Amino acid sequence: MKLALFASGTGSNARSLVRAAREQRLEAEFVLIVCDRPRAPVLAFAEEEGIPVFAFSPKEYENKAAFETEIVKELYAKGVERIVLAGYMRLIGDTLLTEYGGRMINVHPSLLPAFPGKDAIRQAWDAGVKVTGVTVHYVDEGMDTGSIIAQEPLYVKETDSFETLTAGIQAVEHRLYPEIVQQWIARPLKTVQTNTEGANHS
Template identity: 55%
Template sequence: MKRIAIFASGSGTNFQAIVDAAKKGEIQADVALLVCDRPHAKVIERAIREHVPSFVFHPKQYETKECFEREILQQLRERGVDWIVLAGYMRLIGPTLLQAYRNKIVNIHPSLLPAFPGKDAIGQAYRYGVKVTGVTVHYVDEGMDTGPIIAQQALYIYDGEPLESIERRIHEIEHTLYPQVIQQLLTEKGSTSDEKTSNH
């Protein structure tokens, strides 16, 4: 069975959705590790409840990104991690992890990329006044939400709909779509990771 590590920085609702899907057998994988860059993030409490080991670090205690990514990489290798799943991880992935896990790092973003990359994507879309937004799952590369798109799901915004309602509906899509796409990636056969990237 494949082993995945989830990287998260916040409350961990997508972390929880992935763990729940794995427990139900909807994702055929072991959640082997949580990696978190914020020592007081709520996601750490979720990992403790779910008996998922955590590697929690404070980036400012390291001289460079390469230093803490080397330590993360050691943790991943010790646990035999096959895939990295970003779930609200608020840092760009650097060359150390990108090279070690080429085409094996995925992220979920609450907009229809390439529209509204970066932070507060739901708020960006709301303030812009778009009628359609959504969720994107994509491979991770060196850029900010620029990797090849794997899957998208659209959400139509109602006239006068408040931001809180849009956020809730976006999160509902995330919690369903992300586990489905992760399982698809884990079970795809007959093609290399490079071929999968080029097909999307």
């Protein structure tokens, strides 16, 4: 299956997904990386991997519909069937949802609906929660409001720092997301699975 990755930053989740595809744990090919920050580190990774890129600066477009129209053209040109968001820090608009609604998923570093939006790990840390985790969900027009596909909790240890919690969350993301993407591309589009097992007590 031909997939596109949407990313805005360093691309750690993008790297784990591309690695899973290269190791044939993911029956998919990433044929395009879409990035809204032309200098983001993920673009250097895309070049290393030989993955085509569409990088754009939103401020150069009249509105969201204008740049999403360009994105859709790029997706169609590459034959993209589904979209995987991996650190894309921009709400999806009507133009993309019209073309790919129900065919986009995202990973978020909290147990949604808790701590949506930016800096979710920091939000959880500052709130002093004892359990946080990772959510994989469908993308809709809201801020991390799409139907949940899978969740995995992570217990916050007394010895944790913000840095060790961040590393723990990222480790869960990098393992869980490729697994769920593989399940997602192997099953009907609208099937939603919630998995709250497998909490990490270590």
